[in-house]
Amino acid sequence: MDTADLAGTYTYRSFLDRPEPVDDFNRLRFAQLELRLSVEPGGAISGALVFPADPGEEPLAMDMTGKATNGPGVHFTLSGRGQPGTPVSDFHYEYDGIVLPHWPTGIDQRQTLAGTVLRAADHGSGPALARAGQTASFLAVKRDA
Template sequence: MTENPFEGTWSYRSLLNDPHLDVSFDDLRFGQGTLVIEPAPMQRLAGTLGGPGWRLQLQGSRSYGDPMTLRFQGNGLVNGEEWIYDYEGYLVPHWPNGIQQRPAIVGSIVRTIPHASQSGVSPAGVVASWYAVRQDD
């Protein structure tokens, strides 16, 4: 195990923050993909986040504490257009009585600049929640 608990490959999903319980999970989907956090010097974070047709390069920081925290920005060209998102996340603590608990990160994401979407324009400032579950544990 590396001393960087975030390093590795994670299954990433994000959901819109809609409080209405009658909204289906499919309608809450904001994004999904593979999050890869690469080896990096202490307190730095580097990697990629992407799925079919999109990929963001990640740069940011990580810090030890309770909980352990990461903060990063994802930048990329998707269909020739710049995408920028900002992320903050927290490593979920280990439950002493947990059964088959996998490492997970939970956090928040904001769209930093607008970009085109199937429905027109995806505006800047939209906030969603995200989580990632380690694949390679």
């Protein structure tokens, strides 16, 4: 696989790292968003992590930048920052991930990114304050072009 194969649109899901079994999978939910990535020759990544929006409303987004490298597999790092002048302008998250292996005999397997995410800065205020340091695991499943 080549780093250019990272380009595309993904359904991004992140999960709280809770070790105990849960009876409701939503108790693990950290976020579900749309991840859009472009990759330049040499592995430079740009894109957006887009929040869901009601029909007719402009979605909020974080600008994504990073780097992908080839090795035994594809490894990437991303930095996500809320777009200026929006309610998420103070968001800052860091991502470290890989492209999961493809099974040659797999049926309907989709390219999937996996890794960890770190809230790199506090955002919000008062009771809605989200403190830096929160971590989660993520999967991003590539959509059809």
